[in-house]
Amino acid sequence: MSNAARPVPLAMLAGSTRPGGSAFLRRLFRRRIVIIGVVLVAAFFAISISAPVLAPQGYDEQELERRLKPPSPGFLLGTDMLGRDVLARIIWGARVSLMVGFLAMFLGLVFGSVLGLLSGMYAGGTDRAIMGFMDILLAFPGILLALAVVAALGPGLYQVMIAVGINQIPAFARLVRGSVLSVRKNEYIEAARAVGASDLRLMVRHITPNVLAPVIVLASLDVGTAILASAGLSFLGLGAQPPIPDWGGMINQGRAFLRTAWWVGVFPGLAIMLTVLGFNLIGDGLRDALDPRLRQA
């Protein structure tokens, strides 16, 4: 788990950062690899939404007699140590992983952005206090911070979301603060202030829309990071409690059978890899599409 913000160029803030829809999409898909990312993410979304159709037996149908069966036409990805269908558990697990990834990112995004906005707007004591707190959070190794949060709140899915979400806050706060500091120097901000716009109005109407681009990029990259981080915590046994399938937990269970039943751990690992890859490709594409320097090029 890394707290370091991804390199989101602040140059995105120069000039208009709200490109027209079709032009933006053209730029986004100019790199073919982004399409792969979109396909991967869309596929996992589709899988998670249609889990009741794709795996109607649920994630917990147990048949001990058929335990650790290798992939076969009946069980495409084999069965685990309790005779449960690994494919069905990966499909249902997609819901858990995507939900944790998005909600953790959302938590980091909301709290981080608000803190960054306040910090950028109000120099002096407020800025120092908020950024000091963010520095403290950043000083903790990510996994240690998350472990401390889960230790305090107890193991479970929501606790993992909170732990990972807290871990994401400083990256958003720093990014938004930097963006705000850059945007607030612009003449249209001074003009708005001159005609009597309140701080709240300035933040909501004039600053936020103009700092959104890098935040969107970071958010898309952070979903992957959050999925990976939550899988790490689940691997340590701090995530979803059995029998809820969660990819990290499934890898942990499969670890005991790596040499005798590799499919139990390898396929959930592949699922994590493909999902995170999908989000990273989209994030990279968004960064390129929203970067005015690349746009001009």
Added chain:
Amino acid sequence: MGIPRTTMILVLIGILVFTGSGTSAPARQEIVIAGEADVVQFDPLRIQELPTSFVAGMVMERLVMRTVDGKIVGQLAERWKLSVDRRTWTFSLRQGVRFHDGSEFDASVVEWHLRRVMDPREGSVFRAQFSDIERIQVVDKHTIAITLKQANVAFLDLVLLTNGGLIPSRAAYDSLGKEFAFKPVGTGPFRFAQWVQGQRVVLGRNPDWWGGQVKPDQLVIRPITEVNTGIIELETGGVHFITRANREDLERLSKDRRFVVHRIPSYRIRYITLNTAQPPLNDLRVRQAVSHAINTPQIIKALADGMAVPMDTILPAGSAFNPPPGTYTAYPFNRTKARALLTEAGWQPGPGGIARKDGQPLRLVLHTPNGRYFMDKEICEAACNQLRAAGFDCQVSVMEWAAFLSDVRGGRFQAAFNGWNQSTDEPSLFMDALVKTGGRANYSKASDPALDQLLTEALIAFSEGRRKLLYNRAVDMVNKLATIVPINTEYKVAITSGRLEGYTHGAPQTGVEFVNAFLK
């Protein structure tokens, strides 16, 4: 410019010769053992778990011990006799024995230790058992007499063979202060050398051991809680001895000539405790439904075949004190009966097959540690799945060991997967602790005066036939209460490197298993 090649070769040969590569000093005998968990502390008064008692039993000794074939023989006592009224045990102690710190072992140390176990200020977990002692008398320097409040046929097992029976050095207690619990000093074949928390415990050979020569120079016990990691370490030579493997790996290693699999039925039972103080398990019919809903033989065959056998009483499978099959209350897997019992208790089938009463689903949380006992979490997952099929809204709560123990001991649980390890099938060791009112591991909080009376009577029944009869009845009474769901009796398994010879494998933990062990 340079050194001539011939000179360089001669210098190198000289270095090799003088550094002793040609001399064949015997290789240092260091045996590395995979412990199932890290040790906790070594004050015998508070040793309650297997990993610590395994190590402590090699450093400290008791008055008596069990051999690998289960016989009780003298350890620090050479012999003993029981008075005619069967209340006074007189032990003649081994002479010339010294603790690792050089202090002398004699009757005064034994007296000090016994009084310490009985002292309420010391917080001994074995105080209840030792409180059966009425009087301790040092007859002479090497003789001690222990008089009981009443005759107790299982005195040696219930008192002296517990971890509380391990005798530490009094000089160490007086000089080490708080460190006493972390630097054990005993009379055993191995001396404590080092404990790096979470990494290793190192024991060195005791060259002055009264029992003769100790072969290994050093034992290193590394806590490896994860089963698969232990197997990989064994296969790559990182450890020479492991005690656990999942079913598939056990089969594989049994066929591999590089390893030796030792396996013997043991007295380590695993069971689910049902807390009678918590609804809905305060209702006997619900507890019976739980027992009928779990297909124990199927679960154990699937998950622990070769490592454990299923059981259906509170005593280890195969114990001579178990009643003959068909003569006692049992709960064979029967989902229909489980559902019928729930209906009888007022829990009607509801949406998703979950039973409901007064609009509330039949919730059941099954607490389990992860990796403490063989396949604990997986067994609970399988059991919970079967409970759901019978109408329980069952959830497994996987807990860190310390938190698990705290919740179970504090009664903050509905159902919990527990274990109890003994070196013999002496029934009082199981029943008095697990089901007697106030028993030190009676976590179900059940209390049955008739059962208590029966168990007390069994302790003074010196006829083997009478004891069997009483315990047969007690087993049946315990099953009728349905406060525990017996799951399995683990085999005592050791998988050793083919290089390790001289290790003795038996059901009891003797403390001398590695005395003659060496690496080929």
